[in-house]
Amino acid sequence: MALYSNTGTLTVTPIFDFAQSLEFMRGFSPTSDEQIVTNTSLTKAIMLGERCIAFRVEDAGSVEAPMVRYTLFSEEPLDEAIQKKAVEQISFFLSLQDDLKSFYAIAQQDEDFAPVLLRLYGLRQVKFLTLCEIACWSVLIQHRAMPIARKMKYALLERYGGSITVEGHTYRAFPAFEQLGEASEAEFADTIKNARSAHYLYEVVQALSRLDEHFLRTAPYDEAEATLRAIKGIGPWSANFILLRGLGRMERLAADMKPLQDARKRIYQPEVTLEQLQLRYGQYIGYWSFYLRNAS
Structure with missing residues:
Protein backbone atom coordinates (compact mmCIF):
# COMPACT_ATOMS: atom_id res chain seq x y z
CA MET A 1 0.00 0.00 0.00
CA ALA A 2 1.08 3.60 -0.56
CA LEU A 3 2.49 5.24 2.54
CA TYR A 4 2.30 8.80 3.77
CA SER A 5 5.59 10.48 4.56
CA ASN A 6 6.75 13.54 6.45
CA THR A 7 10.26 14.93 6.27
CA GLY A 8 12.33 17.44 8.18
CA THR A 9 15.62 18.05 9.93
CA LEU A 10 16.66 17.58 13.52
CA THR A 11 18.76 20.13 15.34
CA VAL A 12 21.93 18.61 16.78
CA THR A 13 24.27 19.99 19.42
CA PRO A 14 27.86 19.91 18.13
CA ILE A 15 30.06 17.76 18.21
CA PHE A 16 28.36 14.78 16.51
CA ASP A 17 29.41 12.12 14.02
CA PHE A 18 26.38 10.22 12.71
CA ALA A 19 28.67 7.56 11.22
CA GLN A 20 29.69 6.64 14.78
CA SER A 21 26.02 6.15 15.71
CA LEU A 22 25.46 3.92 12.69
CA GLU A 23 28.51 1.85 13.55
CA PHE A 24 27.23 1.40 17.10
CA MET A 25 23.78 0.30 15.91
CA ARG A 26 25.33 -2.08 13.40
CA GLY A 27 26.81 -4.06 16.27
CA PHE A 28 24.03 -3.66 18.83
CA SER A 29 22.72 -7.19 19.37
CA PRO A 30 19.43 -6.53 21.24
CA THR A 31 17.91 -4.80 18.19
CA SER A 32 19.99 -6.19 15.33
CA ASP A 33 17.02 -7.78 13.51
CA GLU A 34 14.71 -4.80 13.90
CA GLN A 35 16.28 -2.16 11.67
CA ILE A 36 18.28 -1.60 8.52
CA VAL A 37 21.57 0.23 8.92
CA THR A 38 23.44 1.45 5.83
CA ASN A 39 26.59 3.52 5.55
CA THR A 40 24.49 6.68 5.69
CA SER A 41 21.12 5.88 7.27
CA LEU A 42 19.13 4.03 9.91
CA THR A 43 15.55 2.87 9.36
CA LYS A 44 13.39 1.26 12.04
CA ALA A 45 9.85 1.30 13.44
CA ILE A 46 8.32 2.59 16.65
CA MET A 47 4.96 2.34 18.38
CA LEU A 48 3.56 5.71 19.41
CA GLY A 49 0.51 4.78 21.41
CA GLU A 50 -1.57 2.67 19.04
CA ARG A 51 0.22 3.90 15.90
CA CYS A 52 3.09 2.06 14.25
CA ILE A 53 5.32 4.30 12.17
CA ALA A 54 8.72 3.85 10.56
CA PHE A 55 11.43 6.47 10.53
CA ARG A 56 14.61 6.94 8.56
CA VAL A 57 17.41 9.19 9.77
CA GLU A 58 20.28 10.34 7.57
CA ASP A 59 23.30 12.58 8.00
CA ALA A 60 22.78 16.09 6.64
CA GLY A 61 25.71 17.99 8.10
CA SER A 62 29.26 17.66 9.36
CA VAL A 63 30.85 16.65 12.65
CA GLU A 64 31.36 20.25 13.75
CA ALA A 65 28.11 21.55 12.21
CA PRO A 66 25.83 18.52 12.49
CA MET A 67 22.31 18.05 11.23
CA VAL A 68 20.16 14.96 10.81
CA ARG A 69 17.43 14.62 8.19
CA TYR A 70 14.41 12.43 9.02
CA THR A 71 11.55 10.83 7.12
CA LEU A 72 8.48 9.44 8.87
CA PHE A 73 6.47 6.71 7.12
CA SER A 74 2.89 5.90 8.09
CA GLU A 75 -0.13 4.09 6.75
CA GLU A 76 -2.39 7.00 7.72
CA PRO A 77 -1.70 10.75 7.81
CA LEU A 78 0.12 11.91 10.93
CA ASP A 79 -1.24 14.92 12.77
CA GLU A 80 1.12 17.54 14.17
CA ALA A 81 1.02 16.09 17.70
CA ILE A 82 2.14 12.63 16.54
CA GLN A 83 4.82 14.13 14.30
CA LYS A 84 6.16 16.18 17.20
CA LYS A 85 6.18 13.17 19.49
CA ALA A 86 8.00 11.07 16.89
CA VAL A 87 10.64 13.74 16.27
CA GLU A 88 11.23 14.22 20.00
CA GLN A 89 11.59 10.46 20.54
CA ILE A 90 14.04 10.08 17.65
CA SER A 91 16.13 12.98 18.92
CA PHE A 92 16.22 11.51 22.43
CA PHE A 93 17.00 8.03 21.09
CA LEU A 94 20.05 9.38 19.24
CA SER A 95 21.04 11.71 22.14
CA LEU A 96 21.18 14.60 19.67
CA GLN A 97 20.99 17.27 22.39
CA ASP A 98 23.80 15.89 24.55
CA ASP A 99 26.55 18.50 24.90
CA LEU A 100 29.92 16.74 25.14
CA LYS A 101 32.22 19.78 25.02
CA SER A 102 33.02 19.66 28.74
CA PHE A 103 33.51 15.90 28.64
CA TYR A 104 35.87 16.28 25.70
CA ALA A 105 37.82 19.01 27.49
CA ILE A 106 38.44 16.62 30.40
CA ALA A 107 39.16 13.65 28.14
CA GLN A 108 41.72 15.55 26.05
CA GLN A 109 43.78 16.10 29.21
CA ASP A 110 43.70 12.36 30.00
CA GLU A 111 46.74 11.00 28.18
CA ASP A 112 45.61 7.38 28.48
CA PHE A 113 42.08 8.09 27.28
CA ALA A 114 42.88 10.62 24.54
CA PRO A 115 43.44 7.92 21.85
CA VAL A 116 39.98 6.49 22.66
CA LEU A 117 38.47 9.95 22.27
CA LEU A 118 40.22 10.43 18.94
CA ARG A 119 38.97 7.09 17.64
CA LEU A 120 35.36 7.66 18.74
CA TYR A 121 35.22 11.42 18.24
CA GLY A 122 31.62 12.52 17.76
CA LEU A 123 30.03 9.37 19.20
CA ARG A 124 26.80 9.85 21.14
CA GLN A 125 25.02 7.22 23.15
CA VAL A 126 22.28 5.55 21.08
CA LYS A 127 19.71 4.52 23.65
CA PHE A 128 17.08 1.84 23.58
CA LEU A 129 14.27 3.39 21.60
CA THR A 130 11.65 3.45 24.37
CA LEU A 131 11.41 3.04 28.13
CA CYS A 132 9.08 0.09 27.60
CA GLU A 133 11.62 -1.71 25.43
CA ILE A 134 14.58 -1.32 27.79
CA ALA A 135 12.47 -2.21 30.83
CA CYS A 136 11.33 -5.45 29.22
CA TRP A 137 14.84 -6.21 27.99
CA SER A 138 16.22 -5.70 31.50
CA VAL A 139 13.93 -8.50 32.68
CA LEU A 140 14.60 -10.85 29.76
CA ILE A 141 18.40 -10.57 29.78
CA GLN A 142 18.93 -11.23 33.48
CA HIS A 143 20.92 -14.45 34.04
CA ARG A 144 20.24 -15.47 30.43
CA ALA A 145 22.27 -15.83 27.25
CA MET A 146 21.75 -13.16 24.61
CA PRO A 147 20.26 -15.47 21.92
CA ILE A 148 17.61 -16.78 24.33
CA ALA A 149 16.72 -13.27 25.54
CA ARG A 150 16.45 -12.08 21.94
CA LYS A 151 14.12 -14.98 21.11
CA MET A 152 11.88 -14.00 24.03
CA LYS A 153 11.94 -10.35 22.98
CA TYR A 154 11.00 -11.24 19.43
CA ALA A 155 8.07 -13.31 20.73
CA LEU A 156 6.75 -10.23 22.56
CA LEU A 157 7.32 -8.10 19.50
CA GLU A 158 5.52 -10.55 17.22
CA ARG A 159 2.50 -10.98 19.51
CA TYR A 160 2.00 -7.45 20.76
CA GLY A 161 4.00 -5.11 18.53
CA GLY A 162 3.22 -3.38 15.29
CA SER A 163 4.62 -3.63 11.79
CA ILE A 164 4.88 -1.46 8.71
CA THR A 165 6.31 -2.19 5.27
CA VAL A 166 8.55 0.42 3.71
CA GLU A 167 10.07 -0.09 0.26
CA GLY A 168 9.41 -3.82 0.39
CA HIS A 169 10.88 -4.41 3.86
CA THR A 170 8.69 -5.06 6.89
CA TYR A 171 9.83 -3.30 10.06
CA ARG A 172 8.52 -4.51 13.40
CA ALA A 173 8.09 -2.13 16.33
CA PHE A 174 8.44 -3.26 19.91
CA PRO A 175 5.10 -2.81 21.72
CA ALA A 176 4.42 0.21 23.89
CA PHE A 177 2.93 0.17 27.39
CA GLU A 178 -0.47 0.65 25.73
CA GLN A 179 -0.19 -2.83 24.21
CA LEU A 180 1.68 -4.71 26.94
CA GLY A 181 -0.37 -3.16 29.73
CA GLU A 182 -3.40 -5.14 28.59
CA ALA A 183 -1.59 -8.50 28.71
CA SER A 184 -1.98 -10.86 31.66
CA GLU A 185 0.84 -12.64 33.40
CA ALA A 186 -0.43 -15.91 31.94
CA GLU A 187 -0.27 -14.45 28.43
CA PHE A 188 3.32 -13.36 29.01
CA ALA A 189 4.19 -16.85 30.22
CA ASP A 190 2.61 -18.38 27.15
CA THR A 191 4.50 -15.95 24.93
CA ILE A 192 8.03 -16.16 26.34
CA LYS A 193 7.76 -19.72 27.73
CA ASN A 194 9.17 -18.83 31.14
CA ALA A 195 6.83 -18.35 34.09
CA ARG A 196 9.35 -16.64 36.39
CA SER A 197 10.37 -14.02 33.84
CA ALA A 198 6.73 -13.56 32.86
CA HIS A 199 5.87 -12.72 36.47
CA TYR A 200 8.56 -10.04 36.68
CA LEU A 201 7.71 -8.77 33.21
CA TYR A 202 4.09 -8.30 34.22
CA GLU A 203 5.05 -6.45 37.42
CA VAL A 204 7.50 -4.16 35.61
CA VAL A 205 5.09 -3.32 32.79
CA GLN A 206 2.21 -2.59 35.15
CA ALA A 207 4.31 -0.36 37.40
CA LEU A 208 6.16 1.58 34.70
CA SER A 209 3.02 2.17 32.66
CA ARG A 210 1.79 4.28 35.60
CA LEU A 211 5.05 6.18 36.15
CA ASP A 212 6.00 9.54 34.66
CA GLU A 213 8.97 9.03 32.33
CA HIS A 214 9.86 12.72 32.60
CA PHE A 215 10.33 12.25 36.35
CA LEU A 216 12.74 9.36 35.77
CA ARG A 217 14.69 11.45 33.26
CA THR A 218 15.00 14.56 35.44
CA ALA A 219 14.62 13.71 39.13
CA PRO A 220 17.72 13.51 41.35
CA TYR A 221 19.45 10.26 40.44
CA ASP A 222 19.04 8.59 43.83
CA GLU A 223 15.32 9.39 43.83
CA ALA A 224 14.80 8.03 40.33
CA GLU A 225 16.81 4.91 41.16
CA ALA A 226 14.85 4.30 44.36
CA THR A 227 11.58 4.64 42.44
CA LEU A 228 12.69 1.99 39.96
CA ARG A 229 14.06 -0.35 42.61
CA ALA A 230 10.72 -0.28 44.41
CA ILE A 231 9.26 -2.16 41.43
CA LYS A 232 9.24 -5.93 41.73
CA GLY A 233 11.60 -7.32 39.08
CA ILE A 234 13.96 -4.31 39.06
CA GLY A 235 17.09 -4.64 41.17
CA PRO A 236 20.24 -2.51 41.39
CA TRP A 237 21.61 -3.64 38.03
CA SER A 238 18.30 -3.19 36.18
CA ALA A 239 17.64 0.24 37.68
CA ASN A 240 21.08 1.51 36.68
CA PHE A 241 20.78 -0.08 33.23
CA ILE A 242 17.40 1.55 32.58
CA LEU A 243 18.58 4.95 33.79
CA LEU A 244 21.82 4.84 31.82
CA ARG A 245 20.95 3.11 28.55
CA GLY A 246 17.28 4.01 28.32
CA LEU A 247 16.98 7.42 29.93
CA GLY A 248 20.41 8.89 29.30
CA ARG A 249 21.38 9.35 32.95
CA MET A 250 25.15 9.51 32.46
CA GLU A 251 26.14 10.75 35.91
CA ASP A 256 27.94 -4.23 35.30
CA MET A 257 31.43 -3.51 36.55
CA LYS A 258 33.52 -6.46 35.34
CA PRO A 259 33.49 -5.55 31.61
CA LEU A 260 34.19 -1.95 32.57
CA GLN A 261 37.08 -2.92 34.83
CA ASP A 262 38.50 -5.17 32.11
CA ALA A 263 38.29 -2.31 29.61
CA ARG A 264 39.89 0.10 32.10
CA LYS A 265 42.85 -2.24 32.61
CA ARG A 266 43.51 -2.25 28.87
CA ILE A 267 43.81 1.54 28.83
CA TYR A 268 45.16 2.60 32.21
CA GLN A 269 48.05 1.59 34.44
CA PRO A 270 47.08 -0.38 37.58
CA GLU A 271 47.72 2.60 39.87
CA VAL A 272 44.93 4.60 38.16
CA THR A 273 41.87 3.64 40.18
CA LEU A 274 38.23 3.83 39.21
CA GLU A 275 37.64 6.17 42.13
CA GLN A 276 40.23 8.58 40.73
CA LEU A 277 38.58 8.46 37.32
CA GLN A 278 35.17 9.12 38.84
CA LEU A 279 36.54 12.23 40.51
CA ARG A 280 38.14 13.37 37.25
CA TYR A 281 35.10 12.90 35.01
CA GLY A 282 32.36 13.75 37.52
CA GLN A 283 28.94 14.01 35.88
CA TYR A 284 30.41 12.68 32.60
CA ILE A 285 31.57 9.37 34.08
CA GLY A 286 28.77 7.56 32.23
CA TYR A 287 30.01 8.89 28.91
CA TRP A 288 33.57 7.99 29.85
CA SER A 289 32.46 4.40 30.51
CA PHE A 290 30.38 4.33 27.31
CA TYR A 291 33.40 5.35 25.23
CA LEU A 292 35.71 2.99 27.09
CA ARG A 293 33.51 -0.04 26.53
CA ASN A 294 32.89 0.81 22.88
CA ALA A 295 36.60 1.20 22.28
CA SER A 296 37.19 -2.33 23.52
Whole structure:
Protein backbone atom coordinates (compact mmCIF):
# COMPACT_ATOMS: atom_id res chain seq x y z
CA MET A 1 0.00 0.00 0.00
CA ALA A 2 1.08 3.60 -0.56
CA LEU A 3 2.49 5.24 2.54
CA TYR A 4 2.30 8.80 3.77
CA SER A 5 5.59 10.48 4.56
CA ASN A 6 6.75 13.54 6.45
CA THR A 7 10.26 14.93 6.27
CA GLY A 8 12.33 17.44 8.18
CA THR A 9 15.62 18.05 9.93
CA LEU A 10 16.66 17.58 13.52
CA THR A 11 18.76 20.13 15.34
CA VAL A 12 21.93 18.61 16.78
CA THR A 13 24.27 19.99 19.42
CA PRO A 14 27.86 19.91 18.13
CA ILE A 15 30.06 17.76 18.21
CA PHE A 16 28.36 14.78 16.51
CA ASP A 17 29.41 12.12 14.02
CA PHE A 18 26.38 10.22 12.71
CA ALA A 19 28.67 7.56 11.22
CA GLN A 20 29.69 6.64 14.78
CA SER A 21 26.02 6.15 15.71
CA LEU A 22 25.46 3.92 12.69
CA GLU A 23 28.51 1.85 13.55
CA PHE A 24 27.23 1.40 17.10
CA MET A 25 23.78 0.30 15.91
CA ARG A 26 25.33 -2.08 13.40
CA GLY A 27 26.81 -4.06 16.27
CA PHE A 28 24.03 -3.66 18.83
CA SER A 29 22.72 -7.19 19.37
CA PRO A 30 19.43 -6.53 21.24
CA THR A 31 17.91 -4.80 18.19
CA SER A 32 19.99 -6.19 15.33
CA ASP A 33 17.02 -7.78 13.51
CA GLU A 34 14.71 -4.80 13.90
CA GLN A 35 16.28 -2.16 11.67
CA ILE A 36 18.28 -1.60 8.52
CA VAL A 37 21.57 0.23 8.92
CA THR A 38 23.44 1.45 5.83
CA ASN A 39 26.59 3.52 5.55
CA THR A 40 24.49 6.68 5.69
CA SER A 41 21.12 5.88 7.27
CA LEU A 42 19.13 4.03 9.91
CA THR A 43 15.55 2.87 9.36
CA LYS A 44 13.39 1.26 12.04
CA ALA A 45 9.85 1.30 13.44
CA ILE A 46 8.32 2.59 16.65
CA MET A 47 4.96 2.34 18.38
CA LEU A 48 3.56 5.71 19.41
CA GLY A 49 0.51 4.78 21.41
CA GLU A 50 -1.57 2.67 19.04
CA ARG A 51 0.22 3.90 15.90
CA CYS A 52 3.09 2.06 14.25
CA ILE A 53 5.32 4.30 12.17
CA ALA A 54 8.72 3.85 10.56
CA PHE A 55 11.43 6.47 10.53
CA ARG A 56 14.61 6.94 8.56
CA VAL A 57 17.41 9.19 9.77
CA GLU A 58 20.28 10.34 7.57
CA ASP A 59 23.30 12.58 8.00
CA ALA A 60 22.78 16.09 6.64
CA GLY A 61 25.71 17.99 8.10
CA SER A 62 29.26 17.66 9.36
CA VAL A 63 30.85 16.65 12.65
CA GLU A 64 31.36 20.25 13.75
CA ALA A 65 28.11 21.55 12.21
CA PRO A 66 25.83 18.52 12.49
CA MET A 67 22.31 18.05 11.23
CA VAL A 68 20.16 14.96 10.81
CA ARG A 69 17.43 14.62 8.19
CA TYR A 70 14.41 12.43 9.02
CA THR A 71 11.55 10.83 7.12
CA LEU A 72 8.48 9.44 8.87
CA PHE A 73 6.47 6.71 7.12
CA SER A 74 2.89 5.90 8.09
CA GLU A 75 -0.13 4.09 6.75
CA GLU A 76 -2.39 7.00 7.72
CA PRO A 77 -1.70 10.75 7.81
CA LEU A 78 0.12 11.91 10.93
CA ASP A 79 -1.24 14.92 12.77
CA GLU A 80 1.12 17.54 14.17
CA ALA A 81 1.02 16.09 17.70
CA ILE A 82 2.14 12.63 16.54
CA GLN A 83 4.82 14.13 14.30
CA LYS A 84 6.16 16.18 17.20
CA LYS A 85 6.18 13.17 19.49
CA ALA A 86 8.00 11.07 16.89
CA VAL A 87 10.64 13.74 16.27
CA GLU A 88 11.23 14.22 20.00
CA GLN A 89 11.59 10.46 20.54
CA ILE A 90 14.04 10.08 17.65
CA SER A 91 16.13 12.98 18.92
CA PHE A 92 16.22 11.51 22.43
CA PHE A 93 17.00 8.03 21.09
CA LEU A 94 20.05 9.38 19.24
CA SER A 95 21.04 11.71 22.14
CA LEU A 96 21.18 14.60 19.67
CA GLN A 97 20.99 17.27 22.39
CA ASP A 98 23.80 15.89 24.55
CA ASP A 99 26.55 18.50 24.90
CA LEU A 100 29.92 16.74 25.14
CA LYS A 101 32.22 19.78 25.02
CA SER A 102 33.02 19.66 28.74
CA PHE A 103 33.51 15.90 28.64
CA TYR A 104 35.87 16.28 25.70
CA ALA A 105 37.82 19.01 27.49
CA ILE A 106 38.44 16.62 30.40
CA ALA A 107 39.16 13.65 28.14
CA GLN A 108 41.72 15.55 26.05
CA GLN A 109 43.78 16.10 29.21
CA ASP A 110 43.70 12.36 30.00
CA GLU A 111 46.74 11.00 28.18
CA ASP A 112 45.61 7.38 28.48
CA PHE A 113 42.08 8.09 27.28
CA ALA A 114 42.88 10.62 24.54
CA PRO A 115 43.44 7.92 21.85
CA VAL A 116 39.98 6.49 22.66
CA LEU A 117 38.47 9.95 22.27
CA LEU A 118 40.22 10.43 18.94
CA ARG A 119 38.97 7.09 17.64
CA LEU A 120 35.36 7.66 18.74
CA TYR A 121 35.22 11.42 18.24
CA GLY A 122 31.62 12.52 17.76
CA LEU A 123 30.03 9.37 19.20
CA ARG A 124 26.80 9.85 21.14
CA GLN A 125 25.02 7.22 23.15
CA VAL A 126 22.28 5.55 21.08
CA LYS A 127 19.71 4.52 23.65
CA PHE A 128 17.08 1.84 23.58
CA LEU A 129 14.27 3.39 21.60
CA THR A 130 11.65 3.45 24.37
CA LEU A 131 11.41 3.04 28.13
CA CYS A 132 9.08 0.09 27.60
CA GLU A 133 11.62 -1.71 25.43
CA ILE A 134 14.58 -1.32 27.79
CA ALA A 135 12.47 -2.21 30.83
CA CYS A 136 11.33 -5.45 29.22
CA TRP A 137 14.84 -6.21 27.99
CA SER A 138 16.22 -5.70 31.50
CA VAL A 139 13.93 -8.50 32.68
CA LEU A 140 14.60 -10.85 29.76
CA ILE A 141 18.40 -10.57 29.78
CA GLN A 142 18.93 -11.23 33.48
CA HIS A 143 20.92 -14.45 34.04
CA ARG A 144 20.24 -15.47 30.43
CA ALA A 145 22.27 -15.83 27.25
CA MET A 146 21.75 -13.16 24.61
CA PRO A 147 20.26 -15.47 21.92
CA ILE A 148 17.61 -16.78 24.33
CA ALA A 149 16.72 -13.27 25.54
CA ARG A 150 16.45 -12.08 21.94
CA LYS A 151 14.12 -14.98 21.11
CA MET A 152 11.88 -14.00 24.03
CA LYS A 153 11.94 -10.35 22.98
CA TYR A 154 11.00 -11.24 19.43
CA ALA A 155 8.07 -13.31 20.73
CA LEU A 156 6.75 -10.23 22.56
CA LEU A 157 7.32 -8.10 19.50
CA GLU A 158 5.52 -10.55 17.22
CA ARG A 159 2.50 -10.98 19.51
CA TYR A 160 2.00 -7.45 20.76
CA GLY A 161 4.00 -5.11 18.53
CA GLY A 162 3.22 -3.38 15.29
CA SER A 163 4.62 -3.63 11.79
CA ILE A 164 4.88 -1.46 8.71
CA THR A 165 6.31 -2.19 5.27
CA VAL A 166 8.55 0.42 3.71
CA GLU A 167 10.07 -0.09 0.26
CA GLY A 168 9.41 -3.82 0.39
CA HIS A 169 10.88 -4.41 3.86
CA THR A 170 8.69 -5.06 6.89
CA TYR A 171 9.83 -3.30 10.06
CA ARG A 172 8.52 -4.51 13.40
CA ALA A 173 8.09 -2.13 16.33
CA PHE A 174 8.44 -3.26 19.91
CA PRO A 175 5.10 -2.81 21.72
CA ALA A 176 4.42 0.21 23.89
CA PHE A 177 2.93 0.17 27.39
CA GLU A 178 -0.47 0.65 25.73
CA GLN A 179 -0.19 -2.83 24.21
CA LEU A 180 1.68 -4.71 26.94
CA GLY A 181 -0.37 -3.16 29.73
CA GLU A 182 -3.40 -5.14 28.59
CA ALA A 183 -1.59 -8.50 28.71
CA SER A 184 -1.98 -10.86 31.66
CA GLU A 185 0.84 -12.64 33.40
CA ALA A 186 -0.43 -15.91 31.94
CA GLU A 187 -0.27 -14.45 28.43
CA PHE A 188 3.32 -13.36 29.01
CA ALA A 189 4.19 -16.85 30.22
CA ASP A 190 2.61 -18.38 27.15
CA THR A 191 4.50 -15.95 24.93
CA ILE A 192 8.03 -16.16 26.34
CA LYS A 193 7.76 -19.72 27.73
CA ASN A 194 9.17 -18.83 31.14
CA ALA A 195 6.83 -18.35 34.09
CA ARG A 196 9.35 -16.64 36.39
CA SER A 197 10.37 -14.02 33.84
CA ALA A 198 6.73 -13.56 32.86
CA HIS A 199 5.87 -12.72 36.47
CA TYR A 200 8.56 -10.04 36.68
CA LEU A 201 7.71 -8.77 33.21
CA TYR A 202 4.09 -8.30 34.22
CA GLU A 203 5.05 -6.45 37.42
CA VAL A 204 7.50 -4.16 35.61
CA VAL A 205 5.09 -3.32 32.79
CA GLN A 206 2.21 -2.59 35.15
CA ALA A 207 4.31 -0.36 37.40
CA LEU A 208 6.16 1.58 34.70
CA SER A 209 3.02 2.17 32.66
CA ARG A 210 1.79 4.28 35.60
CA LEU A 211 5.05 6.18 36.15
CA ASP A 212 6.00 9.54 34.66
CA GLU A 213 8.97 9.03 32.33
CA HIS A 214 9.86 12.72 32.60
CA PHE A 215 10.33 12.25 36.35
CA LEU A 216 12.74 9.36 35.77
CA ARG A 217 14.69 11.45 33.26
CA THR A 218 15.00 14.56 35.44
CA ALA A 219 14.62 13.71 39.13
CA PRO A 220 17.72 13.51 41.35
CA TYR A 221 19.45 10.26 40.44
CA ASP A 222 19.04 8.59 43.83
CA GLU A 223 15.32 9.39 43.83
CA ALA A 224 14.80 8.03 40.33
CA GLU A 225 16.81 4.91 41.16
CA ALA A 226 14.85 4.30 44.36
CA THR A 227 11.58 4.64 42.44
CA LEU A 228 12.69 1.99 39.96
CA ARG A 229 14.06 -0.35 42.61
CA ALA A 230 10.72 -0.28 44.41
CA ILE A 231 9.26 -2.16 41.43
CA LYS A 232 9.24 -5.93 41.73
CA GLY A 233 11.60 -7.32 39.08
CA ILE A 234 13.96 -4.31 39.06
CA GLY A 235 17.09 -4.64 41.17
CA PRO A 236 20.24 -2.51 41.39
CA TRP A 237 21.61 -3.64 38.03
CA SER A 238 18.30 -3.19 36.18
CA ALA A 239 17.64 0.24 37.68
CA ASN A 240 21.08 1.51 36.68
CA PHE A 241 20.78 -0.08 33.23
CA ILE A 242 17.40 1.55 32.58
CA LEU A 243 18.58 4.95 33.79
CA LEU A 244 21.82 4.84 31.82
CA ARG A 245 20.95 3.11 28.55
CA GLY A 246 17.28 4.01 28.32
CA LEU A 247 16.98 7.42 29.93
CA GLY A 248 20.41 8.89 29.30
CA ARG A 249 21.38 9.35 32.95
CA MET A 250 25.15 9.51 32.46
CA GLU A 251 26.14 10.75 35.91
CA ARG A 252 26.75 7.25 37.27
CA LEU A 253 28.78 4.26 36.14
CA ALA A 254 27.22 1.16 34.65
CA ALA A 255 26.43 -1.40 37.34
CA ASP A 256 27.94 -4.23 35.30
CA MET A 257 31.43 -3.51 36.55
CA LYS A 258 33.52 -6.46 35.34
CA PRO A 259 33.49 -5.55 31.61
CA LEU A 260 34.19 -1.95 32.57
CA GLN A 261 37.08 -2.92 34.83
CA ASP A 262 38.50 -5.17 32.11
CA ALA A 263 38.29 -2.31 29.61
CA ARG A 264 39.89 0.10 32.10
CA LYS A 265 42.85 -2.24 32.61
CA ARG A 266 43.51 -2.25 28.87
CA ILE A 267 43.81 1.54 28.83
CA TYR A 268 45.16 2.60 32.21
CA GLN A 269 48.05 1.59 34.44
CA PRO A 270 47.08 -0.38 37.58
CA GLU A 271 47.72 2.60 39.87
CA VAL A 272 44.93 4.60 38.16
CA THR A 273 41.87 3.64 40.18
CA LEU A 274 38.23 3.83 39.21
CA GLU A 275 37.64 6.17 42.13
CA GLN A 276 40.23 8.58 40.73
CA LEU A 277 38.58 8.46 37.32
CA GLN A 278 35.17 9.12 38.84
CA LEU A 279 36.54 12.23 40.51
CA ARG A 280 38.14 13.37 37.25
CA TYR A 281 35.10 12.90 35.01
CA GLY A 282 32.36 13.75 37.52
CA GLN A 283 28.94 14.01 35.88
CA TYR A 284 30.41 12.68 32.60
CA ILE A 285 31.57 9.37 34.08
CA GLY A 286 28.77 7.56 32.23
CA TYR A 287 30.01 8.89 28.91
CA TRP A 288 33.57 7.99 29.85
CA SER A 289 32.46 4.40 30.51
CA PHE A 290 30.38 4.33 27.31
CA TYR A 291 33.40 5.35 25.23
CA LEU A 292 35.71 2.99 27.09
CA ARG A 293 33.51 -0.04 26.53
CA ASN A 294 32.89 0.81 22.88
CA ALA A 295 36.60 1.20 22.28
CA SER A 296 37.19 -2.33 23.52
